[in-house]
Amino acid sequence: MDLLRQKLTLLPEKPGIYMMKDTLGQIIYVGKAKILKNRVKSYFTGSHDGKTARLVSQITDFEYIITESEVEALVLECNLIKKHNPKYNILLRDDKTYPYIIITEETHPRILVTRQVKKGKGKYFGPYPNATAAKEAARLLNRLFPFRKCRQIPTQPCLYYHLDQCLAPCVTDVSLNVYVGMRKEVSTFLKGNQGEIIKLLEGKMQTAAEALHYERAREYRDLIKDLELLREKQNITLTDFMDRDVVGFAITTDQMCVQIFYIRLGKLLARDSFIFPYFEDPEEAFISFVAQFYLERSVWPPEILLPPTESPVLSSLFPMVVPQKGKKRDLLQLAMENAQTTLHDQISLEVRQQSETQQALATLGELLNIPIPTRIEAFDISNTGGTHTVAGMVQFVEGKPQRQGYRKYKIEPMQTSDDTAAMGQVVQRRYARLVSENGLLPDLILVDGGKGQISTAITSLEALNLTIPVAGMVKNDRHQTNGLMNQAGNPVALPKNHPTFHLLGRIQNEVHRFAITFHRQQRAKSMTLSALDGIPGIGPKRKQQLLRHFSSLDDIKCGSIEELQVAGLPHSAAAMIYQFFRATPIPTPL
Numbered sequence: 001m002d003l004l005r006q007k008l009t010l011l012p013e014k015p016g017i018y019m020m021k022d023t024l025g026q027i028i029y030v031g032k033a034k035i036l037k038n039r040v041k042s043y044f045t046g047s048h049d050g051k052t053a054r055l056v057s058q059i060t061d062f063e064y065i066i067t068e069s070e071v072e073a074l075v076l077e078c079n080l081i082k083k084h085n086p087k088y089n090i091l092l093r094d095d096k097t098y099p100y101i102i103i104t105e106e107t108h109p110r111i112l113v114t115r116q117v118k119k120g121k122g123k124y125f126g127p128y129p130n131a132t133a134a135k136e137a138a139r140l141l142n143r144l145f146p147f148r149k150c151r152q153i154p155t156q157p158c159l160y161y162h163l164d165q166c167l168a169p170c171v172t173d174v175s176l177n178v179y180v181g182m183r184k185e186v187s188t189f190l191k192g193n194q195g196e197i198i199k200l201l202e203g204k205m206q207t208a209a210e211a212l213h214y215e216r217a218r219e220y221r222d223l224i225k226d227l228e229l230l231r232e233k234q235n236i237t238l239t240d241f242m243d244r245d246v247v248g249f250a251i252t253t254d255q256m257c258v259q260i261f262y263i264r265l266g267k268l269l270a271r272d273s274f275i276f277p278y279f280e281d282p283e284e285a286f287i288s289f290v291a292q293f294y295l296e297r298s299v300w301p302p303e304i305l306l307p308p309t310e311s312p313v314l315s316s317l318f319p320m321v322v323p324q325k326g327k328k329r330d331l332l333q334l335a336m337e338n339a340q341t342t343l344h345d346q347i348s349l350e351v352r353q354q355s356e357t358q359q360a361l362a363t364l365g366e367l368l369n370i371p372i373p374t375r376i377e378a379f380d381i382s383n384t385g386g387t388h389t390v391a392g393m394v395q396f397v398e399g400k401p402q403r404q405g406y407r408k409y410k411i412e413p414m415q416t417s418d419d420t421a422a423m424g425q426v427v428q429r430r431y432a433r434l435v436s437e438n439g440l441l442p443d444l445i446l447v448d449g450g451k452g453q454i455s456t457a458i459t460s461l462e463a464l465n466l467t468i469p470v471a472g473m474v475k476n477d478r479h480q481t482n483g484l485m486n487q488a489g490n491p492v493a494l495p496k497n498h499p500t501f502h503l504l505g506r507i508q509n510e511v512h513r514f515a516i517t518f519h520r521q522q523r524a525k526s527m528t529l530s531a532l533d534g535i536p537g538i539g540p541k542r543k544q545q546l547l548r549h550f551s552s553l554d555d556i557k558c559g560s561i562e563e564l565q566v567a568g569l570p571h572s573a574a575a576m577i578y579q580f581f582r583a584t585p586i587p588t589p590l
Contacts, residue, residue, distance in 0.1 A: 002502045011037035018064040029088040032073035083269040099134045100126035108148040108169040124239040125190040136226040238266040244303040248335030257343035357399030360499035373444035380448040380511040381419045382519035391426040392515030424456035451489035473508045481505040537573045557581045
């Protein structure tokens with residue numbers, strides 16, 4: 001939640017889509033917003049009921065993509081829902097798509113509204129997220145232009161001919177050039193040049209209102225509104241059915257972000273962001289990245305859009321295109337803008353996290369009356385009913401985990417078998433070794449527990465003639481970080497919204513995760529070993545051979561004699577195990 005709070009402050013006041021993720025990094029919800037900052041923040045403020053509450057409880061991270069308009073966000077939302085099928089997007093999980101207006105490729109063409117885009121069937125315009133507006137526009141166009149209206153050509157003129165809304169190809173010879181001209185006019189209209197039509201409708205609306213024909217005036221007014229909605233362009237979907245990548249980038253003095261939009265069958269379905277330092281000319285770094293990215297792939301799309309570069313090397317290797325105008329150029333600009341936003345957000349997060357971490361460490365030092373603890377090592381004990389007791393140690397430097405410094409410990413048998421004694425043993429073992437190896441000692445030791453764990457850790461350090469500050473991380477009944485205890489065993493007042501409390505929570509959660517994972521591994525191994533007891537010829541050494549080769553007891557049970565031999569067992573021992581788990585005769589070796 002600490003990272004989420006920081007990311008929320010960086011959200012832009014622009015339209016776009018957002019993708020909520022769970023602990024596994026899976027997209028669980030895709031939504032669109034007119035203003036991303038307001039919409040995404042609303043999930044984390046106030047109270048929620050039902051589905052929203054369940055969704056919010058599973059959100060651990062989010063991403064977003066900026067769009068030019070809310071209409072674009074809506075179309076992109078639909079594309080991404082169909083791509084990822086998030087479990088919380090119930091309403092848009094069906095096969096519904098946004099409508100298009102099509103001029104059919106028939107001898108006598110028609111103007112239709114369709115949700116299925118098929119190559120070669122006609123010229124498509126859209127998609128239009130407002131289905132009503134698309135239908136009204138098609139109705140208006142059919143009234144303004146005399147295209148064929150009937151699905152099948154009849155044998156005699158229909159009402160549309162008498163209303164001058166059809167050329168009646170059923171009884172007259174219509175020149176194909178007539179349709180060419182009408183196609184051009186309709187295309188111009190649907191591409192955004194609706195000004196003249198709107199002016200004409202406004203004049204008719206005014207005339208109808210002055211003549212007290214209010215129903216007719218209202219009809220014209222509604223048509224004008226629908227045309228205004230159609231004026232809202234969107235660039236997220238193209239109707240040429242092509243697969244293409246759109247590659248944009250942004251830079252700072254030492255960092256570069258490359259953003260790749262993946263457009264498949266004309267739809268933007270996914271994007272990738274890559275942030276990395278560069279140590280050369282920005283353009284050369286960009287060219288190098290793009291070349292490496294696509295050379296690693298055996299197949300690339302037939303078209304890759306990218307910004308202009310001075311070097312022709314990319315165009316000689318890949319189907320690169322530098323768009324100069326139109327929707328392709330708009331898509332490239334969108335990729336560039338998203339790259340800039342992503343890079344800005346990343347740098348801002350790093351700066352804020354570093355500042356907040358330094359503040360947390362400084363406060364921790366003040367509370368414990370010690371210098372700022374740059375290097376912290378934390379310990380936790382894990383067991384099941386006093387059995388399979390292990391310990392985990394994690395290392396944090398400047399508030400960040402240093403995984404190469406993590407250590408696992410199996411607790412050796414002791415006279416008193418409890419968490420307190422185990423803590424004393426592992427602290428003694430850890431720092432006895434550091435002393436013997438002249439290793440770097442920590443500035444602070446944190447133990448998972450209270451007075452007992454603190455006291456036994458101090459005793460172990462004193463036996464080694466070491467003076468290292470020790471503090472306890474206290475949990476509540478739900479095994480969550482609840483507070484801090486100083487070396488004297490006294491609670492330290494610390495608000496739960498303070499950066500130091502968040503830092504302690506991260507450390508405690510990490511050491512608990514590390515210790516309990518090791519404990520589960522040891523328990524699983526023990527269960528596997530015990531299951532092999534009683535098999536003739538299978539002693540401790542051969543059990544260990546099997547554990548190193550097979551990942552689980554089930555794999556051992558299902559293994560063939562040949563597979564068991566690969567683990568290092570002789571044929572006789574492998575046959576014994578095979579027979580033990582199957583109660584079948586032993587196959588005779590060749």
